[in-house]
Amino acid sequence: MRNTKIVHQVTLKHMKMNMKRTLISVIGIALMVMLLTTVLVGKDTAYRYFVDIASAKKGAYHYAVYNLDKEKLEKLKDLDEVTEIAITEDLKYSDFEQSAKPEKPFINVRRYSADAFKWTNIKLVDGRFPQNGNEIVISEQAIKDGATVKIGDTISTSTFRRYFKNNNTSGAFGIQYPVFKVPAGETVEAPYNMYYFVPGTEFGDEFYKTGEEIHKDTGFSQDFTVVGIIEVPVFEEPICAWYSAISFVDETTIQSDTFNALLMTDTKKTDSQFMYKIRSIVGDDNYEINDTLLAFSGSSSMDSINFIVLGAQAFFVVLIALISVMLIYNIFALSYDERAKYLGMLSSVGATGKQKRSSVYFEAFIMLLPALPIGFALGLGTVKIAANTAGPMAEKLFSFDGTGVLNLKPVLAVSPAAVITVILLSIITVFISALIPARKISKVGPIESIRGTKKSGKSRNKAKGNPDRLIGRSAAGMLSSRFFKNDKSKSLGIIRAVAIFFLVTVAVYFGTSLVMMMVDYKLGDNGLSITYGDDRNYSMVVIDTGDQMERDELIDMIKNSEGTSDVTVIRFDSWSLRLPSELLSDEYWNADYEIECMFHEPGELSKDEFIKEQKSIDRGTTFISVTAFEDEVFDKMAKEVKAASYGEGEIPCILIKNAYFSTDQFLSERPRDYKYIEVKDPYACNDGEVIPLYSNAYSRAEAEEYGLEWDKLPHPEIDLDGAPANFKVIKKVNTDEISDYMEGTAGSGLNIIVPMSVAEYIDKINVQEMVTGILFNCDNEATVKMFLDLSNQLNDLGGNLALNQAGSSVAEFREIIAYLIRTVLIVFTAISSAICLLNVYSSISGLMVSRRKQFAVLKSMGSTFSQLLNTEIKESIRMLIAAIVIAFPITGIICWLLAKTFIGQFGYFTVSFPWLQSLGLIIFIAAAVLLMTFICLRRENKIDIIEEIKRESV
């Protein structure tokens, strides 16, 4: 025991003497702990944050079900998966005499059971929650607005539903937000967030000329005692005509015929069937899934996200552990010589193998002591910073439902499980790293310390001595070659470090880009979009101008209005034309088949039959969507992609090649698994070929075949009567090639691009015209107002058009997600590369330190610094080459395995090895190694050569 203590003391001293190396090790271990913490706590924090947001936005429940009666409630309670039920009743509106705001004359009386308060995030500002049906809490907003109500007061209620009546004989009364339209002469119930027209105000008087608000009693009336003030609930939007007032209900006191319930479920038991069970009880439209919350609460029915996250987490943890083992092992391996000296000395005075082994573990433990808290704190800091920067952005993701920004702050979610996992993983990693060095060192005997005879053995190589061979070589060449070959253990350390750096960086990059790609595809289902003109700040989308105005008139008017500029017109339509099914490639049909198979039991679906059947659908054709750009724009695009030319009488078109099938495209059923199959080219025709495209209109023969009365069908201006129009495919493109015009993928949808003049022809051969988008910039408010009025007017006259301001949120959604993921990946790649680089540095530094004596001898024999540098650079290049030769195939195999696993799980898409990035990395690592060699050698060069020479043998 005592003896062991001495071993440990000597170990400590040894560590102090090699402070720099000890520090590098501690930094390395701390970085590892930091990464582990980041990955584990980061995931928990993100999940918690998403759950918080989802809870705040919608509530902390899993499902909401509406319009229940007692019988349905019992059925729901009988469901095995349902763990808890909370009840909410909306008793509608009552006059609120105490209100101080004329535009908020009502209260919305609701009744919640105890859990419902909790799950919908109702928070008290003052007082307490109601405990019986006579008590009520009221929204803080009322008090803020000056209502004369306080805790202890009594409010009398008598509730009613709100309706709006339009007394006009023609012209609808309509507002855009909330979307609410009352046709002439009709009465319509108002949405919950419909505002109140205050008589005596300009708006009010205008409204009451032709309209009125009508209240219909619900039959509920009661006096309540106010027992608490609550924070404004999310459903109480600022424009609402009421304040919230919530009383208490339980199962026994439910009064209304229909009420709502919130369900909590056992996320482990629920599967896709559960939704159907709920549906069958409450009806198709009467339920809502809090899907975000469910997804991040680990629901097994949302396993796609969880699989990616868990998989990524496991991948990262294993990777971090691997990198760290390499770093720590290398450091131990490098310090073997010195350790051998003092341990050999201790061994000569009786230290046992076990004690020597324990010295290595002891050193590892000592290094872990400061590294653990430091790394953990750094990890928490990283998560905190990341959460604070990414948080607001992440919240935006959930803000598209119109409920506004919550300004929720992400909270670090440090679970005991995560802490224990970090500590355990760190300890395991460090001790695994120390395992081999400890076993080796325990074999060191007393002799090694005295004579340092270690490095014979393996390096015997008699062939190296042929005197003829050294003639004609430079000293640096000879030295570098001999150093490289005869000091294997050290060279290997560096080779290993460089190889690991390369492997890890490429594998992490590759792995993460796979995840990226997956996420991109999953989110990328928002299809094909037109990028041309998206810098314009307004767009007028015209489906129909109505009878009073021609499309060209409207375009001209916009062009000639004050303050407009850069007016450009695009046309688009889905399903405008039909392509004969034979013109689709095998690749297309195979992908279609394989995705369809995911909805069937394996082997159930015959390929030939399926394809045959698919081909016969829709008159043997497949619908194809058309996008048109102005003729000059089209020609410019055609030129950019080097399209074939077309003559006077030819109808040109450009086909979009990129497409995919995925199980997500078929929402009606649940697939066996998620699958994504990229289709590189859905067409079985070539550039320059002429293909027949059919109009949408029925021919006489077709009408007959389908039992339609041809005379009663609408007819196009030019009736082709079943004959095709011949289009010349001037080019098949990927949207990447025309990113200035269009981007994304329309999934399995087919798309062609034509010039405007062709669009006009398509209009003529079809029954319905294509949609027109007029994109323009406008800096004149009056003009914008005029366009707005005009579009309203045209809509009233039977038109269908809308003026929009730019800034589509869908693209933003993708961008934010992509940004978040990319950030995480870049940070991760950077830190893991940093650990590996640290490893490379410590190996090179260790090599140089161990060469001190050799350098001293060389210098004493007249070697200049540049000769030393020359030697070491040559040696480094040898090691670099060796490292790359070793790392490249292994990296290739690992990437291949990653890709295979990924594709196996998610379907086919093109993944290519990152050659260019690898090359860049090789250049980087070469530069880094040479620079490190230079720096370390220069440091060694400063050391007094005499001191080294005086020391005993090399």
Place this chain on the structure above:
Amino acid sequence: MELLRCENISKVYGTGEGKTVALQDVSFSVEKGEFVSIVGASGSGKSTLLHIIGGVDKPTSGKVFINGTDIHSQNEDKLAIFRRRHIGLVYQFYNLLPELNVDENIVLTHMLDGRKPDKERLDQIVEYLGLTDRRSHLPSELSGGQQQRASIGRALFSKPELLLADEPTGNLDRKNSAEIVELLKESNRKFGQTLILITHDENIALQADRIIYMEDGNITKDDRIRVTDLMGRE
């Protein structure tokens, strides 16, 4: 003809309390072809002096002239080049490069000078050193005597004018010691190389043309060996 002249060489290690004066105002000169041995108690400054002469250590003050060149006035690279062309160093602990075999260690200095080693000369030297069957061995595979012979080979290969040996036999048994000294003496006599040899061994010292005695960083005695002694030994 004078090959080496030391002028008022002092070497002080450290400052203040822990200051050690290793050499104090040492001056002497050595003729071309002379064989000088330096003797003195341990810590008297012999090695320090030899390293300063060899250009691997710098004096605190004073100058060293070799063939009229003030060697320490040159920059580091020039000095390195001077060393490999004019000086051969032999250490007590051999200081061979463990990664190089015997042949390679021997030709190393020559190659550092950018010159191609002459194969015949290498064969000659290896044979002369008695290492013919050890040429491709690494230092760790050699006995102490063999290692020292290889290190002498390295010092001799480029035919430097000045051979400096710091207790080259300090680690060897009597028989090996005698052989090593014989090798050095022969190179002194046959090739006219000037030899300065530090030794503890009175017998070895007495074989020189001249013995310099050192004590506490000073030269206390500079004896030319009497001709009669030389005659007696011959």
